Amino acid sequence: MQRSQWQHMSNSSFPTEFLLVALGGTWELQLLHFGLFLGIYLAALLGNGLILTAIACDHRLHTPMYFFLLNLALLDLGTITTTVPKAMVIALRDIRAISFFGCATQAFLLVFFISAEFSLLTIMAYDRYIAICIPLHYGTIMDSRTCVNMAADAWGITFVYAVLHSANTFSLPLCQGNVLDQFFCEIPQILKLSCSHAYLREAGLLMFSAVLAFGCFVFLVLSYAQIFRAVLRIPSKQGRHKAFSTCLPHLAVVFLFIRTTFFAYLKPPFMSSSSLNLLLAVLYSVVPPAVNPLIYSMRNQELKDSLGKLVTGCFSERINCLLSSAYYS
Template sequence: MSNSTFPTEFLLLPFADTRKLQLLHFGLFLGIYLAALLGNGLILTAVACDHRLHTPMYFFLLNLAILDLGCISTTVPKAMANSLWDTRAISSYGCAAQIFFFFFFISAEFSLLTIMAYDRYIAICKPLHYGTIMDSKTCVNMAAAAWGSGFLYAMLHTANTFSLPLCQGNALDQFFCEIPQILKLSCSDAYLREVGLLVVSACLAFGCFLYVVLSYVQIFRAVLRIPSQHGRHKAFSTCLPHLAVVSLFISTGLFAYLKPPSVSSSSLNLLLAVLYSVVPPAVNPLIYSMRNKELKDAVCELVTGYFQNQ
């Protein structure tokens, strides 16, 4: 990386030009960020402290909460700071770190969401074999594979992106450092190598999404055969939120990374980025706790116990 071909800093896209709107954006993102910290923090604490939640499903949910915290903490605080201090700058090293950690958390999260679909498939379609298939060692290995694959993908994409010579300025059309926006600044055909890697990653992600959809087709078929209405409700309450999160995550993420330049605009880029990087970490705790009685009861007991001890 030489100073002659790579900028020492990048300029991020501001949410607003006027000071009042910048402060409004800061307040809005602060509220979303605090909600994400509180919601995911409660899930982490409830799963860790309540022995009734020491099951594979909640173990994966705990990992999901950690990834959500990492994902939103990678992008939102910097955007808040830029709005508060009326600046756009981020150093090249800060940009590289942001890309690495964001891609790491995003990749690991999607792998984990795929694993969670497999967990629900075994639990509902093969309940008699669930304890044997989803034992503690298997669950730990699957979670480690999700984290490890995310790390490898992040290393590959970050190293490849920041090895490109850039000569189209340093202004990014996004409120955080994003690979497609940096590729626009490239001045050689070498960027096609990273484009190829993104296409391969997108194909893998779409393959995982197809697996999730097929898993839920089998799950819903099995659920409809459950004679008990309470049993059907419990099964749907743990599956439908997961499917909704995966659908929002994959649709907005793939479109943001693979959309043609002809349909690109600043407002569309901002909207897509918020939908796949800010909304899921903030709403995941609400979705999973509202539709899951066991988790909701554990969180309520945790909050009640805290205030009683004050």
């Protein structure tokens, strides 16, 4: 009774709430989805938390590359926290309703974190380009003040962009109901509910977004073309290995992020289906935050050593605490 009332909106163009897609038709499938989301979420929290702690505590990692990696870990935590907790509630308790304000907030945060991550990945490519192609001027160009300003610009500009994009989207009158074909609120799904004539208001901003994203993509491609040319000219095998160890993880993260995000939003209309949309949403908003820490720690020996010392130190401290408790008891 209550769900049918939700789905049949009143004559108002602005619903008080939206209905998200149900995850699983049976209790067993709901538990499976809940377990998968919980496992991925805990892995993302652990992986990104360890990277944040290692970079903050290890003075050897206080360099521009790791400063940007710290920002990337924060953005990954923000992205996965925006979508997964609500998805777990849907899977476990089948509470599909989300308020208009809650939906707008979730869509805004998702746009903000994903846009900021793309901007930061572009900055990280520039950092690697300077480090490998112009190494003698790296300390002068990428000083601490410049790095902080670049990171602040990435956060600030994308925040303003997310505010404008979200405010424009949620001010559109909606004529197609209040049911979203997604397990979280995203702007493309909201636009599907808008009146056909009102959709044109978003066309200019969407075009600007596409041009900006394409410009960043071209910059990434050109940067790595120059980087690989410079790396292949390094005479020593050890030097090439060290250069690749700092570049390949970033390139893998960029490839994973761009491929899943671009395909999710630019796929042909004939490939659009509910199950495919859900799968792509998981791939671009849930999987990268959990996988990125693993990608960066696999080939980066400095980060791997720091994480090893951090885990070993915490384990040793825990053992000593338990032994002390046992002794005094």
